[in-house]
Amino acid sequence: MKEAINLTPAERKELQTLLHRGKASARILTRARILLKAADGWPNQRIMEAIETSLSTVKRVRERYAEGGLTRVLKDQPQAHRRHALTPVQSAHLVAITCSPVPEGHDHWTVRLLADQAVELGFVESISPETIRQLLKKTNSSRGNTSSGVSHR
Incomplete structure (x- = not known):
């Protein structure tokens, strides 16, 4: 089931500004493109083909938006307690x-x-x-x- 994406005008403007500047990582720019297309009502398969990414990436972006909004999508969480090779x-x-x-x-x-x-x-x-x-x-x-x-x- 696809998660509904309803961007506020401020969120849409933030995503478009992010894309036009092009200063973010490729991962973040891809997520922004996915969100904009999802908010325009595009199905997952069509987004996947247009952006040339995987279906799981499109689904994950939708899920992240549903969980925590724009911040959750655009900000990566720090990895939990990675073991260091040396003390x-x-x-x-x-x-x-x-x-x-x-x-x-x-x-x-x-x-x-x-x-x-x-x-x-x-x-x-x-x-x-x-x-x-x-x-x-x-x-x-x-x-x-x-x-x-x-x-x-």
Whole structure:
């Protein structure tokens, strides 16, 4: 069953302004187009074909509008409690390893070396080099830079 969409003049104007500016994400713009067409009485199948999206997307937009109006459709909810690969303590240990001297035979830490070292020292059971790369990028750490940012006199 399709949800009835009755946009107020203010909501319609907001959606049209959003589309004309084109500054929102493609997902939000698609939702705005779906709402406008649904409010004009278009059936789900026709909206799906016109906007080149899936039928489930059209249905979800209608449901979201019925649940919470325009705000519910245009604002994504934060994802609930995604598990982080590392605890703050484990992250601190990895950053500390990065700041420590490089093993013999190497001129800088690689993400693979860091992963092996973290497992060897028992901070983690296993870890992907990509997880380490993302952590270092997030903390703005450099594996080869010996400067910690502290001024030496």
